[in-house]
Amino acid sequence: MSKTQQAPGGVRSKGLADYLNDENVRAVIYQIIAIGLVILAGWYLVSNTLDNLERQNISTGFGFLDLEASFGISESMIDYTPKSTYATALLVGLLNTVKVAFLGIVLCTIIGTIFGIARLSSNWIVRKLAAIYVETFRNIPVLLQLFFWYAIIPGAFPAARNALEPIPDVLMTNRGIYIPVPVADNAYEFMGIAAILALIIIYFVKKWADKRLDATGQPFPIVWASVGIFAGLVLVAYLAGGAPTAMDIPELKGFNIRGGYNISPEFLAVLIGLTVYTSTYVAEVVRSGIEAVPSGQWEAADSLGLKRSVSLRKIILPQSMRVAIPPLTNQYLNLTKNSSLAVAVGYPDLVSVSNTTMNQTGQAIEAISIYMAVYLGLSLITSLFMNWFNNKMALVER
Structure with missing residues (x-):
């Protein structure tokens, strides 16, 4: 039997058994043990993996990201060639x-x-x-x-030489849907900046409109105002950039469609x-x-x-x-x-x-x-x- 500890003045002090019987203390101890087991398991898995990789002469690290990829990608939103990293x-x-x-x-x-x-x-x-x-x-x-959709879509359209043209300059083939796109120009960058600026302005106009409504009870046509601000700024940027009109039109050349933007069947x-x-x-x-x-x-x-x-x-x-x-x-x-x-x-x-x-x-x-x-x-x-x-x-x- 454990001895009862007496503090000065006759007040009984807590012993180890009392602390272990405390639910809050036990909860902390269990959490420490659980965290320790997770760390131990993680250390074992990582060290074992590194040992196996070293034994098989497999290098580790992310240095390969700077190497040449040497493979093509069928569709990309940015400039990419097999010589890219x-x-x-x-x-x-x-x-x-x-x-x-x-x-x-x-x-x-x-x-x-x-x-x-x-x-x-x-x-x-x-x-x-x-x-x-x-x-x-x-x-x-x-x-x-x-x-299902991948089996249906290519079969629903003809080959490139017999491409459908439901809308002028829009071609539909078993290799995808080709649509005309604007030729790259600095004006479109200005329009993108103007669009971001317009969204920021609309945000503050919306906050002002909400305060005005709370103060006076009078609504503000925020929807039409937002459309006007967005369209107006983008239009001004377009005109300031020279109002380019050149389009990249898809055309049949040889056995394939060249130009435009391809929305692939995949x-x-x-x-x-x-x-x-x-x-x-x-x-x-x-x-x-x-x-x-x-x-x-x-x-x-x-x-x-x-x-x-x-x-x-x-x-x-x-x-x-x-x-x-x-x-x-x-x-x-x-x-x-x-x-x-x-x-x-x-x-x-x-x-x-x-x-x-x-x-x-x-x-x-x-x-x-x-x-x-x-x-x-x-x-x-x-x-x-x-x-x-x-x-x-x-x-x-x-």
Whole structure:
């Protein structure tokens, strides 16, 4: 039996057993032990990996990023040749991933919102068609949908020499859709700077308009003002840059299309597949958000004589967004991560370029670490933005 310790004055002091019986002390001890085990496991894995790499004479580090890539990439948003470095190649893959993820998020939000509202339509045909769309594409694995669209898209268009031209200077072939684009000019850089400046000005005008509304109760036409500011500044920059009109027009030369911008079948398959699949989940999120709004809001809008479309746009949807934003964030994250499946249809995203880099350099751990870190960063950026947006949409109690 442990001896009871007596402090001066006859007050009993705590012994070791008393501390171990304290829940807070035990919680701290357990956390220290858990952290120690994690560190020990990490040290073992890292040291064991380095030993195995050294035993097999495999170099480590990221020095390979400065070496010549020596492989081509079918589509790139920046200047790239096989003589570019591996770092440039990985940047091309990253930009391709961001492009398809960003466009997919925008399109799935629009399509999902439309079908989510249609699920609640009073029209039986519209309601059932929306339900069929959601239940069909939601229950087919996204990888199979990518294969499906990649098999459909090239076969839907003829060869280059028989290209379709539904719109003047727009050519549709089994190698993609070719559209005219402006020839590079400094004026477009000025327009980009003007667009950024316009967005900054619109932000401060919006804050001023909100303060004016709170102080006087008089609304300010912020939408039209924003359109005017943005279009006006961009137009001024365009005119100041010389108002260039030269266009790069796609034309049939030999057995292929030259010029213009090519929207490849691989990109279309990935974009359509991810958009359709994710939009079904967005539709359910929107539907549940609308149903979460109390029915009294509809009744109040009806009592004011508002049309159902106006009630939905001005009253119901803004309130439903407060419920829908958190699950929408999950769907945006899923779409971004599902974009890694693009490698299955040959789209040169980050994973595809990283795999080629890994095969040529043997730097498997480094290549995998890079695209794991990139996807983690993209997910965190998306989460931070959506959390900020969620806080902006939240009700502020007075």
